[in-house]
Amino acid sequence: MKQPTKQASRHVQALLAALDILDCFQEQPYLTIGELVERTGHTRNRVMRLAGTLEYRNYLTYAPHQGGYFLGPKVMFLGKMFERSHNLLTLSRPILQRLVQQTGESASLYIREGLERVVLAREEGTQPLRFSVTEGQRMELYAGAGGKVLLAHAPEEVARQLLQRGRLPRLTESTLADAKLLRQELERIRRQGFAVSLAERAPDTGAISAPVFDDEGQVIAAIAIAGPSSRIANLMKEHGEGIVIEAAQDLSRLLGWRKDSNNPNPKGEKGPC
Numbered sequence: 001m002k003q004p005t006k007q008a009s010r011h012v013q014a015l016l017a018a019l020d021i022l023d024c025f026q027e028q029p030y031l032t033i034g035e036l037v038e039r040t041g042h043t044r045n046r047v048m049r050l051a052g053t054l055e056y057r058n059y060l061t062y063a064p065h066q067g068g069y070f071l072g073p074k075v076m077f078l079g080k081m082f083e084r085s086h087n088l089l090t091l092s093r094p095i096l097q098r099l100v101q102q103t104g105e106s107a108s109l110y111i112r113e114g115l116e117r118v119v120l121a122r123e124e125g126t127q128p129l130r131f132s133v134t135e136g137q138r139m140e141l142y143a144g145a146g147g148k149v150l151l152a153h154a155p156e157e158v159a160r161q162l163l164q165r166g167r168l169p170r171l172t173e174s175t176l177a178d179a180k181l182l183r184q185e186l187e188r189i190r191r192q193g194f195a196v197s198l199a200e201r202a203p204d205t206g207a208i209s210a211p212v213f214d215d216e217g218q219v220i221a222a223i224a225i226a227g228p229s230s231r232i233a234n235l236m237k238e239h240g241e242g243i244v245i246e247a248a249q250d251l252s253r254l255l256g257w258r259k260d261s262n263n264p265n266p267k268g269e270k271g272p273c
Contacts, residue, residue, distance in 0.1 A: 017042055018050045022059065025071050026258065032068035088221060089121050091254045095223070095247050096123040102243050103235060105227040106130050109212070109251075110146040111220065112154060113138075115162050117147045120221065131205050131226040142168050142182060143175050145195040145209035146224035152186040152195070153211055153219035159186070174199040194241045198229045206232030208241050210248035215256025223248040 020040045024031055031039070036047045051069055054060040058074040092109045099107035106125035110117045119137045124130060133139070141147040141154075142162060151159060162168070163179035170177045176185060189195045198206040209224035225244060226232070232240075249259065 014050075017046065018054060021047065021050055021054065022071075022075070030063070030066070030068055030070050032066075035068070088255070092121045092221075092223070092251055093123070095251050096121055099123070099223070099225055099243065099247050100125055103225050103240065105225040105231065105235075106132075107223070107225050107247075108133065108146065110139075110150060110209075110222045110224065112141065112150040112158075115141060115158065117141055117150050117222070125225075125227060127227060127231070129228055131207075131228070133226075140171065140201065143171050143197070143200045144224075145197040145207035145226075146222045148186065148189055148195045148197065149209045149211050149222040149224075150219070152189040159183070171201050172199050172203055176200070194245055196232070196236060196241065198233060204229050206230075208232060208235065208244045210241070210245040212248050213252040213255070213257040217257060220255075221251075223251065 017040070020042065021036055024036055024039045028035075033044065033047055033051065036042075036051065037044050040047065042050070051060055051062075055062050055069070055072065058072040060069045061072045062069055088109070088111075096107040096109060099105075100123050104126045107123045108119055109121040111120050112118075116138045117140070119133050119135050119139070122133060122135045139147060141151045141158075151162070163182065166179050168175070168177045168179070168182070176182050194208065194210045196206070196208050205226065206229040207224050207226035209222045211219040212221040212223055214220045223244060225235075225240075235243075249257075
C-alpha cells in the first residue's frame with residue numbers, strides 16, 4: 001500500500017482551527033461568536049476571521065438579527081455526496097480487513113432483518129482453519145456473539161417475539177436456549193459492550209462481537225471475528241475483545257457516532273468541539 005508523503009502528513013493549523021468551528025455544530029444548530037470562542041478556545045478575532053471565511057465559502061450562514069451562525073448549504077451538499085459514495089458496506093471493508101490483520105481470524109459485519117441476522121460484509125481470515133460464512137447468509141439472532149449483540153440492542157418487541165416460546169431450538173450443547181437465562185445474558189452484553197460465544201452455533205466455533213452505532217446512537221450492525229473456539233478463548237485471555245470494540249467504534253465514528261457525546265470533554269479543557 002502506498003504510504004502518504006511527508007507533506008501530506010503535515011497539518012495546516014489555520015485549517016484545523018476552521019474545522020474546530022465546524023465541529024462545534026455537531027451538538028447545536030446555531031452558535032454565536034461568543035459560544036464558538038468558548039467551545040474552541042480560540043481568540044475572538046480568530047474565530048470571527050475563520051467564521052467569516054467559512055461563510056464566504058457557504059460552509060456557514062450568518063443570521064444578522066441573531067448575531068450568530070448556522071451550518072451553510074455547502075455542508076449539506078457534501079453530506080449528500082458522502083451518502084451517495086459511501087455506505088455501511090463500503091465503510092466497513094477496511095475495518096474488517098484490519099481486524100483480519102490484527103487477529104488472523106475471519107471478520108464479519110452483521111445486520112438484523114426481522115428475527116434473523118444477515119452477513120452484510122465478510123473478510124476471510126489468514127489461518128488455515130477458518131470459520132466459513134458467506135455474504136448474504138442468514139443466521140440465528142439468539143446464538144453466536146454477533147446475533148446476541150444485535151438482539152441485545154433490538155427493540156423489546158423483537159426479543160418478545162423470539163423468546164415467547166420460553167425455550168429456543170438448541171443448535172449445540174452450548175446453545176443458551178432458556179429464554180430467562182438468555183435475557184440475563186443480553187442485559188450483560190448491553191452493560192459490557194461486547195459478546196463472546198464458544199460453540200453456540202456450531203461445535204468448536206467461537207466469536208467475539210461488538211455493536212456499531214449510527215449518528216443517533218442506535219445500534220445498526222455488529223462487527224465480529226470468528227474462528228475455532230480454542231483460538232477465540234486465547235484471544236479473550238489477551239483481551240481480544242478490545243480489538244473488536246475498537247473496530248466497531250471506528251466504524252461508528254465514520255457513521256457520525258461520538259462516544260460520550262453528552263460530555264465530549266470531561267476534563268473541561270478548551271479544545272475542538
